[in-house]
Amino acid sequence: MSAIPYAPAPESVRPRLRTSYDLFxxxxxxxxxxGSRHVTINPATHEPITEVSHAGVADVQAAxxxxxxxxxxxxxxxxxxxxxxxxxxxxxxxERARELAVAxxxxxxxxxRESRDIDxxxxxxxxxxxxxxxxxxxxxxxxxxxxPLGVCGAVIPWNFPLLMAAWKVAPALACGxxxxxxxxxxTPLTALLLAEIAQEADLPRGVLNVITGGPETGAALVRxxxxxxxxxxxxxxxxxxxxxELAGTGRRLTLELGxxxxxxxxxxxxLDQAIEGIVNGIxxxxxxxxxxxxxxxxxxxxxxxVLAKLARRVxxxxxxxxxxxxxxxxxINSPAQLARIRALVASxxxxxxxxxxxxxxxxxxxxxxxxxxxxxxxxxxxxxxxxVFGPVLAVMTFRTPDEAVELANNTRYGLSAGVWxxxxxxxxxxxxxxxxxxxxxNTFNQLDPTSPFGGMRESGFxxxxxxxxxxEYVEL
Ligand code: NAD
Numbered sequence: 001m002s003a004i005p006y007a008p009a010p011e012s013v014r015p016r017l018r019t020s021y022d023l024f025x026x027x028x029x030x031x032x033x034x035g036s037r038h039v040t041i042n043p044a045t046h047e048p049i050t051e052v053s054h055a056g057v058a059d060v061q062a063a064x065x066x067x068x069x070x071x072x073x074x075x076x077x078x079x080x081x082x083x084x085x086x087x088x089x090x091x092x093x094x095e096r097a098r099e100l101a102v103a104x105x106x107x108x109x110x111x112x113r114e115s116r117d118i119d120x121x122x123x124x125x126x127x128x129x130x131x132x133x134x135x136x137x138x139x140x141x142x143x144x145x146x147x148p149l150g151v152c153g154a155v156i157p158w159n160f161p162l163l164m165a166a167w168k169v170a171p172a173l174a175c176g177x178x179x180x181x182x183x184x185x186x187t188p189l190t191a192l193l194l195a196e197i198a199q200e201a202d203l204p205r206g207v208l209n210v211i212t213g214g215p216e217t218g219a220a221l222v223r224x225x226x227x228x229x230x231x232x233x234x235x236x237x238x239x240x241x242x243x244x245e246l247a248g249t250g251r252r253l254t255l256e257l258g259x260x261x262x263x264x265x266x267x268x269x270x271l272d273q274a275i276e277g278i279v280n281g282i283x284x285x286x287x288x289x290x291x292x293x294x295x296x297x298x299x300x301x302x303x304x305x306v307l308a309k310l311a312r313r314v315x316x317x318x319x320x321x322x323x324x325x326x327x328x329x330x331x332i333n334s335p336a337q338l339a340r341i342r343a344l345v346a347s348x349x350x351x352x353x354x355x356x357x358x359x360x361x362x363x364x365x366x367x368x369x370x371x372x373x374x375x376x377x378x379x380x381x382x383x384x385x386x387x388v389f390g391p392v393l394a395v396m397t398f399r400t401p402d403e404a405v406e407l408a409n410n411t412r413y414g415l416s417a418g419v420w421x422x423x424x425x426x427x428x429x430x431x432x433x434x435x436x437x438x439x440x441x442n443t444f445n446q447l448d449p450t451s452p453f454g455g456m457r458e459s460g461f462x463x464x465x466x467x468x469x470x471x472e473y474v475e476l
Pocket of ligand 1: 157233
């Protein structure tokens with residue numbers, strides 16, 4: 001990468017942003033009653049973008065009240081009418097996709113190529129998919145009298161802000177529920193733009209409410225007795241706290257938490273394709289991916305070849321301006337996340353693993369971390385056990401399929417895994433033995449609204465997407 005001259009060709013579309021955002025409650029932007037405001041920062045430049053509100057307890061209550069007030073009419077609306085509202089939201093999102101992609105990249109640091117070509121199309125696809133279900137629930141759950149739950153509280157993380165919002169808002173609204181959405185503190189912009197789009201689409205007031213703020217706002221929301229369900233995506237630690245909070249309340253809960261996925265490469269795999277899958281598996285979105293293939297398990301007989309090819313490929317990755325369409329790896333989302341990545345990488349070196357890094361030149365301001373991989377990793381090392389949530393790969397080797405499965409399942413998580421082999425039967429046999437909610441064969445990080453996504457063990461429970469995801473938003 002150091003050999004490639006840095007000649008940025010930044011995206012020229014600029015999102016229409018306000019200088020300050022209020023909270024979106026009952027169909028209108030309203031100033032926080034008891035909350036404060038903070039400035040959201042571009043992680044690639046450390047420049048301020050705009051000011052957003054911090055919802056306090058009274059604001060959270062107002063949002064839940066608005067969603068409760070909207071619930072009777074929204075849930076009584078014929079499914080086809082709710083579907084029309086969702087189709088309209090989806091179409092406006094598509095029309096404003098370029099602008100939303102830039103906002104996502106400015107706020108979160110992800111490469112524009114990813115927000116424009118992956119996140120936004122998936123956001124629209126989720127809305128279209130669930131819009132289609134809105135008038136077919138009686139067929140989806142034939143003879144089981146599906147009914148909406150009530151007000152759903154959705155708390156989402158910063159790695160795929162608008163996509164995680166869509167994963168929750170689309171099925172909730174399609175099933176006749178109303179929503180209070182709380183985006184992460186470092187990436188509130190696209191949720192606020194979604195609120196504007198809800199206004200533009202004439203979504204009945206109170207059906208979708210967006211409250212911004214930090215952990216306290218999230219905690220106040222999940223604690224609110226007016227909620228019928230909490231849908232949370234975020235860290236395992238916070239997920240556990242929420243599960244404790246909700247235990248015994250009768251409120252429904254789905255948790256999409258962390259992961260430490262194994263990406264298993266057998267000697268008979270199509271190697272060049274596998275190298276692309278390994279790179280996509282860990283360096284996509286700077287490794288800020290819950291289902292990232294952060295543990296590479298490679299069959300010992302091909303380890304040298306794979307590592308040589310990997311080293312060559314990683315050095316071609318362009319790290320830099322997230323708004324440049326040629327960028328492969330963007331900025332780390334926050335200084336706190338950068339510090340966490342650095343600490344875990346330091347632990348890898350201290351514990352005896354061998355560090356390899358791309359020799360790319362990092363920009364001199366903003367939060368950056370070079371694509372990194374470790375060899376000589378032992379299963380007991382922290383980099384093999386803990387979720388780094390950054391562009392850091394831990395490589396281990398195996399000799400037999402049994403050893404591969406044992407290593408892969410040697411984790412407290414269970415969100416995703418990958419298998420690379422040219423034998424279909426072998427891929428299926430291994431997949432069946434992997435304790436992970438999603439297993440990809442000869443590909444990685446593929447998401448689709450028709451396909452349920454979710455974890456087991458400390459990666460959480462419940463599914464998002466497909467009919468299994470729909471099931472989480474109805475009473476039968
Ligand atoms: P986080 O748990 O710190 O925060 C997630 C959200 O929860 C944020 O909106 C935050 O403000 C809020 N929050 C924090 N403390 C809270 C509390 N006590 N009560 C209620 N809400 C609270 O996680 P993060 O750092 O934003 O995200 C990274 C984590 O998310 C990673 O562990 C990653 O694996 C996970 N993740 C999982 C999935 C999945 O589908 N399984 C998807 C994306 C991210």
